[in-house]
Amino acid sequence: MTLSFTGLGLSADKVHHLEKLGFREPTPIQAQAVPHLLSGRDVVGQAQTGTGKTAAFALPLLEQIDPRIPVLQSLILTPTRELAIQVCQAMRDLNTDRSLKILAVYGGQSIDQQMRRLRRGSQVVVGTPGRVLDLINRGALNLDQVNWLVLDEADEMLNMGFIQDVETILNCTPAERQTAFFSATMAPTIRELATKFLRSPVTVTVEAAKSAPTRIEQRVYVVPRGWSKSRALQPILEMENPESALIFVRTRRTAAELTRQLQAAGHSVDEYHGDLTQSQRERLILRFRQQQVRWVVATDIAARGLDVDNLTHVINYELPDSVESYVHRIGRTGRAGKEGMAISLVHPLEKYKLRQIERHIQQKLAFAKIPTRAEIAARHLERLQAQVEDAITSERLASFLPIVSQLTESYDLRTIAAAALQMAYDQMSPSWQRHEIHTEITETERHGQRSPSKQGRGKSSSKQRRTIQPSASSSQD
DNA sequence: AAAAAAC
CATH class of the missing domain: 3.40.50.300 (P-loop containing nucleotide triphosphate hydrolases)
Structure with a gap:
């Protein structure tokens, strides 16, 4: 069964923007979580890593924030600073009409600069607990109007070390807010604890995809x-x-x-x-x-x-x-x-x-x-051979023919080819000759570690459906 | 016990 983003209840504008970005089909977690989130329910979302969790909460969230009100309406907490940056970027990418101000706040960066940016009226803040609390205590961050709260990597956020800060922050938000917890993992004890912060949540669990x-x-x-x-x-x-x-x-x-x-x-x-x-x-x-x-x-x-x-x-x-x-x-x-x-x-x-x-x-x-030294050497030669076969079909090959002609005046073709391969081989394994590696692998052989040489792994398939998935600029979990 | 997260 395939669904379009339209079928999930997203606005025509949003679906159109998603199509322009090349996204046509929601992932299972998006298909299941988005309608509940749009209908105002609290959600616990659990799905495998790399299957589009960020967009699952970002899409409905972005649609329900009022761009005309320059007041913080949504807070997302993450367990690391880089994750806050990444989620913020992913949300900006999905905020295609640029109508919303989305800001990442986290430690290790000038707090004054973050306070200045907050004063300009961000509607969405993505942050780490320590800095968010600091900003609250300085009066730079007001959560009174936050009606959307997301814990990314929720089970980690509810773990010891985070739970106290998270609880303090949650207590600064209105009770009638909508709350979503997302993670790939959710131990039973943590799931139990999570219900303390949610109002009759829908639990959305996506079973492992067939692949x-x-x-x-x-x-x-x-x-x-x-x-x-x-x-x-x-x-x-x-x-x-x-x-x-x-x-x-x-x-x-x-x-x-x-x-x-x-x-x-x-x-x-x-x-x-x-x-x-x-x-x-x-x-x-x-x-x-x-x-x-x-x-x-x-x-x-x-x-x-x-x-x-x-x-x-x-x-x-x-x-x-x-x-x-x-x-x-x-x-x-x-x-x-x-x-x-x-x-x-x-x-x-x-x-x-x-x-x-x-x-x-x-x-x-x-x-x-x-792997033994012999197996490694065999693998290197396999790679070398594959590279030579690639090079034979390359357009640049012709530009090297004059050099070959020149060399054939002094050497036969087999010798020239072997010399070229030797050079390529040495390039490929610069550490190969190193003493410590040599002795360690010899040692391996003495221990009788042997197994049949395995075929090189194929490159990952490029024929995938275009879905909202992690990429360098957008992330899902 | 370690890692993450505020100055």
């Missing part, structure tokens, strides 16, 4: 006894050669240390965690989105909501503390109907954590063997 189990391939590598994780990570990265990856660790310190190691090995990688300044954080996310950095080593600051287009890999260098966090972490990839790979590294003693995760996601996780 869901295959959308993200999950794989587990058991780190051999006596090995460090960083030693196990090297051959996996060599084998996978992720185009873009989020590598999750548990602490800021480990993030910094692992980043240092990977940088020393010549990789394009940077760290992302709460020890950085706000401008460092924002700059990094921008560079990552623009693919100026291939890999990011992050704490759980990046676990939720963050939407980076074409993220191919999520790597759990260390397993998260909560099963919910696992679900959110791997959900950074495989977004908007694309494929993704989620890899977890576990010590033998951590296998019990794995079983908790398996129970929660109701899936068995596949174990993989750490």
